[in-house]
Amino acid sequence: MLSLHQLRCFLTTYEHRSITAAAEELGYAQPSVSEQIRGLEKTLGVTLFRRVGRGVVPTTVADSLRPHAEATIAAAEDARRAVASVAALETGTIRFGMFGTARLYAGAGLVADVLARHPGVRVELIGQNSTDVQEDLRRGRLEAAMIAVPTVSSEGMQVTPVARDELVYISADPERLQSPVTAQRLAEASLVMPETTWRADDSTRTVLRQMLHETGRNPQTRIEVEDVETAVELVGMGLADSVIPHGAAVQLIPRLAPEAGWVSLRPKQFDTLAIVHRAGATLSPAARLMIELATARIQAIAEPVRPR
Amino acid sequence: MLSLHQLRCFLTTYEHRSITAAAEELGYAQPSVSEQIRGLEKTLGVTLFRRVGRGVVPTTVADSLRPHAEATIAAAEDARRAVASVAALETGTIRFGMFGTARLYAGAGLVADVLARHPGVRVELIGQNSTDVQEDLRRGRLEAAMIAVPTVSSEGMQVTPVARDELVYISADPERLQSPVTAQRLAEASLVMPETTWRADDSTRTVLRQMLHETGRNPQTRIEVEDVETAVELVGMGLADSVIPHGAAVQLIPRLAPEAGWVSLRPKQFDTLAIVHRAGATLSPAARLMIELATARIQAIAEPVRPR
DNA sequence: TACTGCTCTAGGCTGGGCCTATGCTTTCCC
DNA sequence: GGGAAAGCATAGGCCCAGCCTAGAGCAGTA
Numbered sequence: 259m260l261s262l263h264q265l266r267c268f269l270t271t272y273e274h275r276s277i278t279a280a281a282e283e284l285g286y287a288q289p290s291v292s293e294q295i296r297g298l299e300k301t302l303g304v305t306l307f308r309r310v311g312r313g314v315v316p317t318t319v320a321d322s323l324r325p326h327a328e329a330t331i332a333a334a335e336d337a338r339r340a341v342a343s344v345a346a347l348e349t350g351t352i353r354f355g356m357f358g359t360a361r362l363y364a365g366a367g368l369v370a371d372v373l374a375r376h377p378g379v380r381v382e383l384i385g386q387n388s389t390d391v392q393e394d395l396r397r398g399r400l401e402a403a404m405i406a407v408p409t410v411s412s413e414g415m416q417v418t419p420v421a422r423d424e425l426v427y428i429s430a431d432p433e434r435l436q437s438p439v440t441a442q443r444l445a446e447a448s449l450v451m452p453e454t455t456w457r458a459d460d461s462t463r464t465v466l467r468q469m470l471h472e473t474g475r476n477p478q479t480r481i482e483v484e485d486v487e488t489a490v491e492l493v494g495m496g497l498a499d500s501v502i503p504h505g506a507a508v509q510l511i512p513r514l515a516p517e518a519g520w521v522s523l524r525p526k527q528f529d530t531l532a533i534v535h536r537a538g539a540t541l542s543p544a545a546r547l548m549i550e551l552a553t554a555r556i557q558a559i560a561e562p563v564r565p566r
Numbered sequence: 567m568l569s570l571h572q573l574r575c576f577l578t579t580y581e582h583r584s585i586t587a588a589a590e591e592l593g594y595a596q597p598s599v600s601e602q603i604r605g606l607e608k609t610l611g612v613t614l615f616r617r618v619g620r621g622v623v624p625t626t627v628a629d630s631l632r633p634h635a636e637a638t639i640a641a642a643e644d645a646r647r648a649v650a651s652v653a654a655l656e657t658g659t660i661r662f663g664m665f666g667t668a669r670l671y672a673g674a675g676l677v678a679d680v681l682a683r684h685p686g687v688r689v690e691l692i693g694q695n696s697t698d699v700q701e702d703l704r705r706g707r708l709e710a711a712m713i714a715v716p717t718v719s720s721e722g723m724q725v726t727p728v729a730r731d732e733l734v735y736i737s738a739d740p741e742r743l744q745s746p747v748t749a750q751r752l753a754e755a756s757l758v759m760p761e762t763t764w765r766a767d768d769s770t771r772t773v774l775r776q777m778l779h780e781t782g783r784n785p786q787t788r789i790e791v792e793d794v795e796t797a798v799e800l801v802g803m804g805l806a807d808s809v810i811p812h813g814a815a816v817q818l819i820p821r822l823a824p825e826a827g828w829v830s831l832r833p834k835q836f837d838t839l840a841i842v843h844r845a846g847a848t849l850s851p852a853a854r855l856m857i858e859l860a861t862a863r864i865q866a867i868a869e870p871v872r873p874r
Numbered sequence: 875t876a877c878t879g880c881t882c883t884a885g886g887c888t889g890g891g892c893c894t895a896t897g898c899t900t901t902c903c904c
Numbered sequence: 905g906g907g908a909a910a911g912c913a914t915a916g917g918c919c920c921a922g923c924c925t926a927g928a929g930c931a932g933t934a
Binding site: 571594595597598601602605618619620621 | 890891892893894899900901902
């Protein structure tokens, strides 16, 4: 079986025209190098050196092998360097999960932070939807993610809350913003809600479901759309009201629905923004970096939660 | 220590997303491949796969390593193929020693024979002078050679005679060609001899020295030149006579000295054309090929010697 | 001829590499 | 929801590769 070690011994011997010298350079005893070369000759089925009195003389086969041996060693060295470079976060790809309001608040800034520190890396911010992120985490495709979760508990997952984000009622009708919205009023409201496709898993909806369930009512939505932006625009047009995270309201209402405003629910409801990864996993330096930067970004916007 | 085996296991596992599948393809038990990958991760200091429930998932580091691992394996495979190709005489260099009349008789034809059979090879016909060829053989730079030797015996060398070549007296004076030339007449002749620089080792001169020594005379040369062609030309101009191998006379006199002719010595003297290589050496296929072809060429021209 | 320098051989030790058996976890399916 | 299946890790044992030291053999050299 051909091995890099054999090729290394071969090259050093070829250059020195001497097994003893090669052994010295490689830090081995002479018979060890001798054995490697004998093994190489055996696996290749050729004679590489003529043993002649003092020293050894390469055959023409050795001449032919040499450049290929060098190329192979160099390729192996390249591989090692490439990995080292990736490990040092100089090159390679950093993949991180981020979904929903977390990405809305911190996505671009987080990428900017990473690129500022590590200009050579590629960054992948994964998260078409909440279910996919959870699935990717579970399947190991994602090492860690920051997502909004309704409750801090998940099968085999370690969930570390970093901030909480109040859910607010938004409306273009100032009347409805005069006082905090109770479950009863919420149940009677005409709502537009985003994340249609993933409604079963959406964090905000889960929170609302719980809130209404406690008062014996079912959630009602008049309009279903995919993204928060569309929902906010519809609210701005006065076609419905909605419930979205406070941070989203702050960012989107001035831009998309200047006429609208927001008010708390009663009792106040919160999404929890948390770092999630597989329980018991040892996180890579890249993942730890992303967690650190993402947490800083999020806590600058949403209300920090200090885990004890 | 990085090894090709580790890289092979890594690649197969990467492709299958499964250690078990990789082990099956590679023909090992699952724990063996597992151990190789663990070893690779240890030497590189990184995590290549996340172990997750059913199967394993490559990390981004593994993504980065993959092309380099493939390149390294490919380079090693190239090396193996290159050597195989050389061993099959499809490519590479065939080096053979050939000096003096042997090259004069058979050099070009031998190269043609080799290239006809093995169009891809390079051929090196080494032999600036007799001493160098012997030295190259002794030092191992040459594996085998065909040269003219005065006697069939040499220190640590295996000498296999393949043909003998009569030494003839050549002259432009028909008078001197009427009868075989004795040692006495030779001692009195005005001679031009080639191979000045290597006169001590030249085969023809050694034979003549012995012949004259037995009659108590010393060899006399009037003119010393480097190559046989010049000597023959000088003979053609009637400036001196010479003693050269019969085959050389046949080839050169019609071309370079049409007025000259030749006659035997008395007693007849011979150069022995022999294959020479280090005693006890195992000859490579290339060397055996050259010996076979060179012998055939030489025996078509000079008088074959069948060794018992 | 004795000495030096280099390779090979011999013999012994250690660890890597491979195996089987088994345990643990996840996944699949009834 | 519970048992079967699948897949990785661990444990333990065997064997040879790889390394060493010591010494023989041989070529080149003073």
